[in-house]
Amino acid sequence: MTRTAIVTGAARGIGAAVAARLADDGLDVALIDLDSDGCAAGVRRINDAGGRALAIGADVSRADDVAGAVTRVAEELGPPTVLVNNAGIIRDNLLFKMSEDDWDSVLGVHLRGAFLMSRAVQEHMTRLRSGRIINLSSTSALGNRGQANYSAAKAGMQGFTKTLAIELGKFGVTVNAIAPGLIATDMTAGTARRLGMSVEDFYAAAAEQTAVGRVGRPEDIAHVASFLASEGASFVSGQVIYVSGGPAD
Incomplete structure (x- = not known):
């Protein structure tokens, strides 16, 4: 029986890489993002390779959107048994400059x-x-200047993960978190530009601070997600796995 996965924030970056990897693993995949058109290329690649994929436009912060999206997945691909909560945004600023909307969003x-x-x-x-x-958590859960909102959200994701692992384990459901370090994506490239740095210099500086001497790639996260989604990970739950090219402080 083919399993069905949902990946949020799947239009690009980590989400797109995870969706592609799960499809390679033989899962049917629903790619969810604010605009379904943003997922069209990913869906096309999966379908052209012989997989089954579906693009859905939804705002994951809206209950009605979420309910409609999950119902559609169940009807068109089958009941979802893998969920990757990857959707995310950044609104970086120092605390005294951070608006309530920056925090809430x-x-x-x-x-x-x-x-x-x-x-x-x-x-x-x-x-x-x-x-x-x-x-998806982040090394920013450990604290990062100018990211009080993002750090709080990613730290909260770790507590959320551990609690769901306790609640859902007896039903055969495992819950884990991946905490990436700096990954080369459009989002981190945007951070470089906001800091007034070239993307190349930004990544080079980050690589110098990383034990393995490079920044991460979306595929690095997809490999770990693939394992956690597998049957072989049935005894792994409530864990936060730092995928950051070195020890997490």
Whole structure:
């Protein structure tokens, strides 16, 4: 029986790489992002390779959008048994410059989005007594200047992960988090530009601070997500795996 996965924030970057890898692993994949057109290329690549994929436009911070998206996935691809909560935004600023909207929007997409998506899919997973929830945290959960909102959201994601692991384990559902270091994506390239640095210099400086001497790639995260989604990871739950090219402080 083919399993069905949902990946949020799947239009580009980490989400797109995770969706492609899960499709390579033989799963049917629903790619969710604010604009379904942004996922069209990813869906086309998966379908052209012989897989099954579906693009859905939804705001994960809105309960109605989430309910509609999960219902559509279940009807068109089958009940979801893998969920990757990857959707996220950044609104970086120092605390005294940070607006309430900067705070609310970041926590809304990351934490509220993960809550709503997990609550919606757990009905399918617990009924089937099988499931994998993979949440994207970050090394920023340990603290990062100018990211009070993002750091709080990513730290919250770790507590959320551990709690769901306790609640859902008896139903055959594992819940884990991946905490990436700096990954070369459009989002981090945007950070470089906001800091007044070239993307190349920004990545080079980050690589110098990384034990393996390079920044991460979206595929690095996809490999770990692939394992956590697999049957072989059935005894791994409630864990936060730092994928940052070295020890996390």
